[in-house]
């Protein structure tokens with residue numbers, strides 16, 4: 001299933017409002033949620049890291065995941081919310097699951113034979129690898145407020161050094 005297919009399913013799931021919330025989605029501080037952040041990664045010359053969607057997971061079990069299909073949200077209780085750009089916004093205490101799809105660009109700026117894009121965000125992610133044409137996922141709990149930069153650590157293009165973003169943890 002491609003990225004478009006996954007987004008369509010996520011939107012359909014998010015439109016259902018009768019789910020019982022384990023953790024009510026809240027922008028108020030002090031109510032931790034499990035956030036799923038969907039992202040794409042491609043060389044900076046094309047777009048770099050981009051967030052495509054956010055969703056609150058409203059069940060205790062994780063969606064099934066595979067590198068080829070990504071997260072399977074069929075039957076998974078969740079509620080989408082708008083998340084864009086490349087700043088991951090969460091709150092202290094949130095469990096955060098990132099789902100990042102590695103786009104294999106046809107742009108000639110992409111260096112040949114790269115295995116994918118890297119993902120490093122200290123102290124939460126030491127050395128993730130986002131394969132080209134596949135999904136990478138990581139889950140952690142945001143334990144302290146602050147701004148946490150993330151970056152690709154695989155030299156993927158001339159502008160590789162710009163392939164960065166931030167996670168902002170609020171409510172500390």
Ligand SMILES: [Cu+2]
Nearest residue numbers: 117152156163
């Ligand atoms: Cu990269």
